[in-house]
Amino acid sequence: MENIIDFLKENSSWLKDITTIIFTATGTLIAILSYKRAKSSIFQPKRNEVAKIQTQLLTEFLVLFTTNGNSIDRAIDYINIYKYNVDMALREYNLTDIDKIKNKYAEYKQNIAGWFEFLENDIYNFVIIEGNIQEYDELFFEANNRKREKAYEQSVKNGIVEINRIFFTKKHIEFHKKVRDLSNNPFLPKDIQDVANQIRENMTANLHHNLKILLAKLVNDINKAYHDKESDDYEILSEKYKYQTLWRTFETERKQHKKDYELLKKRIREHLLIDKE
Structure with a gap:
């Protein structure tokens, strides 16, 4: 011790x-x-509040799919956009008259919400104009205007077909605004915004490039069929050719959104920790 x-x-x-x-x-x-x-x-x-905002934004966006058969294609409304633009392009070149077809003009007035107006025929340089077909007619189109009709007839006769605008529907512009907000919202993580941007790019390529080219081809083909007296190819003038055959061509050639949708769902689930125990 x-x-x-x-x-x-x-x-x-x-x-x-x-x-x-x-x-x-x-x-x-x-x-x-x-x-x-x-x-x-x-x-x-603050983190909790941001999480709430993110959850609300993502839920609202995904509701567009769940109410449209879990399909980006249906949310974009490709089928109606295609059909309406076929008629509007042919109408522009005086190759159809939807004004005289029962209920068609009324349907277009109800469903068309505006158009992408290309500047100098550049698919990436455009403005969005919101308005129905009646408002479009007041701004750009005057039925039975022979001066306008002759100018378009001479243009297509010379093999020059310009599609200066693509019309969109109310359903489409709702989706367009939602996906734009998703890609620009500062509350959302970059990996989700990247997928939203990819959806927008693919959608723009489909409507501003693929559909635009197909419409120009349609106008040329139908104009030739109308004026070529030696041709017996009447299929081009049929409803089936305009609304089914060319639709299938558009569906085959356009960019698909299935992978975009699956990737978006995956990243949302990962971000919200849905599958974490």
């Missing part, structure tokens, strides 16, 4: 220093951990 007491007396100084160091280190560690916990508590409400 005396040896222990003597040891403590002789080494009391450095033992005291060690005790002080341990106490200080422990206090510092506790302080750091307390700060981190306090910091986490302070910012947690």
